Amino acid sequence: MQDYFPKASIVVATYNYAGKIVPTIEGILAIDYPNDFEVIVVNDGSSDNTKEVLEKNFGKNKKIKIINFEKNSGVCAARNAGIRAARNEIVVNMDHDCIPEKNWLKNLMKGFSSEKIGVVSSMGAFGGTSTAARKNILEKIGGYDEQYRYYREDTDLTFKIMELGYEYSVVKADYLHDHKIVKPKGIFAVAKYALQRLSYHKNDVLLYKKHPALAKKFLDVKLGFIVNPKKDFQVITGTWMEHKIPKLSSPRGMVFLEGKSTLNRIVIFAIGALYVAAIKFYRLLGSIKYGKLLL
Amino acid sequence: MGIQVEFNPDLALRNFSECKNSNRKKEECIPENLKAGQIFEFLKKGLRNYWLLGEIPLVETAGNQQLSRPLASIVLLEVTHFLLDKEPYTKGRYKITEVFNPKDNKIHFDGFNRLK
Numbered sequence: 001m002q003d004y005f006p007k008a009s010i011v012v013a014t015y016n017y018a019g020k021i022v023p024t025i026e027g028i029l030a031i032d033y034p035n036d037f038e039v040i041v042v043n044d045g046s047s048d049n050t051k052e053v054l055e056k057n058f059g060k061n062k063k064i065k066i067i068n069f070e071k072n073s074g075v076c077a078a079r080n081a082g083i084r085a086a087r088n089e090i091v092v093n094m095d096h097d098c099i100p101e102k103n104w105l106k107n108l109m110k111g112f113s114s115e116k117i118g119v120v121s122s123m124g125a126f127g128g129t130s131t132a133a134r135k136n137i138l139e140k141i142g143g144y145d146e147q148y149r150y151y152r153e154d155t156d157l158t159f160k161i162m163e164l165g166y167e168y169s170v171v172k173a174d175y176l177h178d179h180k181i182v183k184p185k186g187i188f189a190v191a192k193y194a195l196q197r198l199s200y201h202k203n204d205v206l207l208y209k210k211h212p213a214l215a216k217k218f219l220d221v222k223l224g225f226i227v228n229p230k231k232d233f234q235v236i237t238g239t240w241m242e243h244k245i246p247k248l249s250s251p252r253g254m255v256f257l258e259g260k261s262t263l264n265r266i267v268i269f270a271i272g273a274l275y276v277a278a279i280k281f282y283r284l285l286g287s288i289k290y291g292k293l294l295l
Numbered sequence: 296m297g298i299q300v301e302f303n304p305d306l307a308l309r310n311f312s313e314c315k316n317s318n319r320k321k322e323e324c325i326p327e328n329l330k331a332g333q334i335f336e337f338l339k340k341g342l343r344n345y346w347l348l349g350e351i352p353l354v355e356t357a358g359n360q361q362l363s364r365p366l367a368s369i370v371l372l373e374v375t376h377f378l379l380d381k382e383p384y385t386k387g388r389y390k391i392t393e394v395f396n397p398k399d400n401k402i403h404f405d406g407f408n409r410l411k
Contacts, residue, residue, distance in 0.1 A: 117375070125344065126376075167377040172347045213381050217342040 004112050006089045008037040008105060008132070011082030013075050014096035015043075018050040020178065022057050027099035027176075029063065033106060040065045040082045045072035076144035076153050083135070083143045091138055093154075095129035100175040107173035108132050118166025119158055122173035126218065127154030130175055137161055145210075151200035152207045155218065159211040183254050190256065194275070197250060201279050202286030209292035225293045232279050237272040248272070303343050306369060306389060307356035322386065325355050329367050329394045336388050343385040345374050350392055350409045365403050368393045 010028055014021050021041075028039050041064060043050050051068050058064045067081050083091050092108065094100070104122075108130065111120030121131035131154065141160040144153050158168050184193040204227065208215040215221070220228040233239075238247035238255070246259040248268045259265040280295045287293045314324035322338035345351070352365030374387040395403060403410055 113373075116377075126342075162376065162378050162383075165378070167375050170345070170347065170374040170376075214342065214378070214383055217383050 005033065005035045005106065005109055007035050008090045008092055009040055009086030009088040009135070010037060010092045010094055011040045011042065011079055011086065012094050012096050013042045013044055013078035013082065014046065014050060015072060016046045016048045016050060017096045018046065018048045018053045021050060021053060021096055023178070024096055024099055025058060025064065028094065030102070031100050031105050032102045036088070037105065038063055038065060038088065040067065040085050042067045042078040042082045043069060044075065044078040045069040074146065074149040076146040076148055080143040080146065083138050086135055089135055090132050091135050092132040093129065097178050098129045098175045099178055104130070104173045104175055107171060111169040111171040113169070116167050117169045118161040118164065120169045120171060122171050122175070125155070126168070127158040130173060133161060137164065137166065140164065147206060148203050152203040156207055156210060159214045162214065163211065198278050198282045201282045202289060205283055205286030205290045205292055205294045208294045209290050221294065226295045227283070229276050232276045233272050236275045237268055303345050305352040305354045305362070305365070306337060306345065306371070307354045307362055308337060310355055325353065325366060329391055331391050331393055334372065334388055334390045336386065338384060338386045340382065340384055342376055342383045345371050345387070347371050347374065352404050353389070364397060365395055366397060367391050367395060368403060368409060
């Protein structure tokens with residue numbers, strides 16, 4: 001199939017992003033696309049002035065639909081509202097901190113090279129930002145599973161589509177991820193951040209319960225119930241891609257300690273081992289919650 | 296809201312003899328004659344994240360992570376994941392950008408960086 005440029009609905013879920021949402025939406029409006037597209041911005045009950053900023057800047061723009069939630073309901077609920085409001089054949093999920101390059105949507109649509117392709121992403125991690133799916137398929141699977149609220153929800157969506165027999169294609173479609181890393185300051189803020197990240201891993205269990213075959217490969221599950229500890233360790237010590245200097249870091253790119261000295265390396269490896277044990281504990285909590293053992 | 300993920304640092308395929316012996320499909324093996332500019336299809340069992348933003352090495356695997364030195368530098372053009380009999384697979388297309396001399400000791404890659 002050549003030059004497939006269907007009408008698209010781009011859904012942007014946002015929360016407390018008043019200061020930066022305008023460049024994202026303007027970036028989307030500025031893309032070069034040979035067919036119609038609409039932008040659906042779902043303000044997920046922001047407590048800042050996101051609602052006013054959206055209304056002031058885009059309230060009269062016919063290409064843009066703004067949905068305001070009274071209460072914060074989570075990214076899955078917000079994206080689902082966007083899917084329901086979408087009028088076009090293809091629905092694209094774009095995060096509120098991603099500004100597309102001019103040809104982004106054209107390049108993304110090239111991924112729909114056959115009818116068998118149900119979902120296309122330029123993110124590469126089984127969904128997430130810059131991910132497009134056919135609306136009829138999204139309706140068939142009921143959109144995002146709101147049990148996740150945050151973390152693994154994109155992967156779950158992609159797996160559901162693949163389990164229907166569709167293929168998932170990864171393409172190169174550039175965008176700028178304008179994500180400002182705000183490092184937590186002080187020991188309590190770091191601990192709070194770490195606990196939040198650990199709690200996300202409960203969703204690994206839900207993913208594994210719903211999609212055992214795919215999640216087994218995706219999470220690298222050994223013996224049917226334990227995620228390869230090496231994988232968990234590599235993420236926290238920053239050794240998951242380039243095995244050079246270990247860094248105590250988050251997958252979002254925050255670096256708390258660099259292993260420049262032997263002492264630093266010992267500390268990083270000790271905290272890394274502790275963190276792996278903590279991830280296993282949180283997965284145990286998820287196992288109790290969802291009734292499926294995964295550590 | 297994205298989370299970083301681990302990418303495969305190379306595309307590892309089987310020796311062409313395994314294809315000749317009918318053990319493997321053509322797309323699972325390194326093509327017999329590699330030339331810069333050629334485009335080939337590949338197929339791998341499992342879910343694999345590949346790096347689409349630059350050149351990666353094409354290596355030969357004998358299984359269990361027994362890898363050869365890079366045989367060529369390639370660019371992945373397309374990567375698609377699918378299920379077949381409940382087993383996940385990854386397929387796609389790649390373009391050869393340079394073929395290496397297997398006998399030289401030159402280092403061609405440093406992680407995801409192509410050394411020229």
